[in-house]
Amino acid sequence: MLKIDYKFKDVSLRQKAMTHSSYANEHHGTHLDCNERLEFLGDSVLGFVTADYLFTHYPELPEGELTKLRAAVVCEGALCEIARELGIPEEIRLGHGEENGGGRKRPSILADATEALLGAIYLDGGIEPARAFVLRFIPHKVDVAIAGGAFKDYKTMLQEIVQKNKQETLEYRLAGQSGPDHDKRFTMELLLNSNVFASGTGRSKKEAEQLAAKKALEIMGC
The missing domain is CATH 1.10.1520.10 (Ribonuclease III domain)
Structure with a gap:
């Protein structure tokens, strides 16, 4: 059946x-x-x-x-x-x-x-x-x-740039979530040296982190 x-x-x-x-x-x-x-x-x-x-x-x-x-x-x-x-x-x-x-x-x-x-x-x-x-x-x-990395791994790209300066710190934190259980949206903030530098919203935390990293790279002109 x-x-x-x-x-x-x-x-x-x-x-x-x-x-x-x-x-x-x-x-x-x-x-x-x-x-x-x-x-x-x-x-x-x-x-x-x-x-x-x-x-x-x-x-x-x-x-x-x-x-x-x-x-x-x-x-x-x-x-x-x-x-x-x-x-x-x-x-x-x-x-x-x-x-x-x-x-x-x-x-x-x-x-x-x-x-x-x-x-x-x-x-x-x-x-x-x-x-x-x-x-x-x-x-x-x-x-x-x-x-699984179907598109560019923006987090890794950003991490490689930040690591060139040992004084820089990079972290992600959950800023909020919305929507019903079957269609959740997560917003992750990207913190550079403890300051919010960019954010991204996606259907999962990992996706939101990738989009935040992508935005950060765009701000940096990379």
Whole structure:
């Protein structure tokens, strides 16, 4: 059973999303469609919803870093993890050759099926159910990508500059937080020699620290 929190009006779309080309080819006499066209559509919907989310929630990031961040959270590995969370490996229909060759664990197959499922939801219910589907996963993937250094590590860059002068001290402190539990915002202040030099606001303390460091570097002209 797929854990998608969505009920299809047209169940054939759900079935098509879970039909790999190898299965459709083995049943060509039944005019069965595979999920490749839905995967094409889902890929575009995923890119749009993710870009919209990043644009809205990360106003201080420039275009280049937004692009890197989007690439990190919609990559094959991330989609494969989502597929496992949804139960896609158990639901996807594969041909005998693909089944015997370990297709149920193949990252490319699982990632494509995830995008196909998104495309099916979009066709069946429109952009809002599709957006809700994506936003079940993307915010967490973004936090993980940021923590893993999906874009420039401004904190390290700033630390290296400050360390050149042994008299300088650098620290971060929480200045405040707001928003509901599912959409928190944290504001971190950057203190240079115990004086507030810059601040940043993000969805996690680490992200807020990075944005504060970025602002400090801009003030310094770096």
